[in-house]
Amino acid sequence: MPESLPPLTVDIDGTLTDDSRAVDPRVFPVLQSWPSAVVIATGKAMPYPVSLCEFLGIETRVIAENGGVVIPDRQRDVIFLADPETVESLARAYQERGHSLGWGSSDLVNRWRATELAVSRDSPLDPLVELADEYGLTVVDTGYAYHVHEASVDKGVALQRMASELDRNPGEFAFIGDSPNDVPGFEIAGTAVAVDNAPDSVKPNADYTTSKAYGGGFLEAVEWLSERHR
Numbered sequence: 001m002p003e004s005l006p007p008l009t010v011d012i013d014g015t016l017t018d019d020s021r022a023v024d025p026r027v028f029p030v031l032q033s034w035p036s037a038v039v040i041a042t043g044k045a046m047p048y049p050v051s052l053c054e055f056l057g058i059e060t061r062v063i064a065e066n067g068g069v070v071i072p073d074r075q076r077d078v079i080f081l082a083d084p085e086t087v088e089s090l091a092r093a094y095q096e097r098g099h100s101l102g103w104g105s106s107d108l109v110n111r112w113r114a115t116e117l118a119v120s121r122d123s124p125l126d127p128l129v130e131l132a133d134e135y136g137l138t139v140v141d142t143g144y145a146y147h148v149h150e151a152s153v154d155k156g157v158a159l160q161r162m163a164s165e166l167d168r169n170p171g172e173f174a175f176i177g178d179s180p181n182d183v184p185g186f187e188i189a190g191t192a193v194a195v196d197n198a199p200d201s202v203k204p205n206a207d208y209t210t211s212k213a214y215g216g217g218f219l220e221a222v223e224w225l226s227e228r229h230r
C-alpha cells in the first residue's frame with residue numbers, strides 16, 4: 001500500500017459487511033494494514049465498533065450512534081456530542097402509544113446507547129416522525145434501522161471533531177459508506193466513496209461509486225484510493 005494513503009473513515013453496515021450484515025472477512029487485513037488513521041463511523045452503539053477495533057487489533061478510533069459519540073483513542077475521554085434526555089422521553093412516548101422498538105426484550109441494539117434511539121424498520125415510522133417533530137429531533141433511515149437523534153449531530157460533525165482531536169484537517173480524510181447517514185460524512189471528508197448497494201439518493205454525494213457492492217465495494221474503494229495516491 002502507498003505510504004501516502006489518506007486517513008480513512010469507514011461505515012460498518014452495508015460497507016464492511018455482506019448483504020446479511022456479517023462482516024466480510026476480506027476487509028480485515030485492509031483495516032489492519034492501512035498506513036494512516038482508521039476511523040470506524042457507524043450508527044451502531046459504542047460497544048460494536050469498539051469491539052471491532054479491539055478484535056482487529058487496531059487503535060480504537062470510533063464515531064458511534066451516527067455522531068453522538070466520538071472516541072479518538074483508548075487513552076482519551078469518550079466525547080458525547082448529544083444529550084440523551086429528549087431521546088429517552090421520545091422512546092417512552094413511542095412505547096406508551098403502543099409501539100415497540102422492535103428488538104425484543106433484551107434490546108441489544110439500544111442497551112448501550114448514550115445519545116440516540118434506534119427503532120426497527122418493522123415498527124411504524126409515521127408516529128416516530130410525528131414524535132420526532134414534536135421533540136425537535138431528526139429521524140434517519142439507514143436502510144437497517146430508523147435512528148432518532150438531535151439534529152445537530154451526524155457523522156460529518158463527528159468527523160470534524162475527530163479530525164480536530166487528531167490534529168488533522170477533516171478534508172484529509174476519505175470516507176467510504178453506503179447510506180443516507182453517511183452523506184454528512186461524505187460532505188466533510190475530502191474524498192467520498194459510495195459502495196454500489198447505496199441507494200440512488202446517496203451516490204451523487206460521493207466522488208466515486210464502486211461497481212461492486214458491500215464488502216467487495218469497500219475493497220474496490222480502497223484500490224481506487226490507492227491508485228489516486230500512488
Ligand SMILES: O=C(O)COP(=O)(O)O
Pocket residue numbers: 011012013014041042043044142143144145146179181
Ligand atoms: O445501525 C445502522 O442502522 C447503520 O449502521 P452503519 O452506520 O454502520 O451502517
Ligand SMILES: [Mg+2]
Pocket residue numbers: 011012013014015142177178179
Ligand atoms: Mg451503513
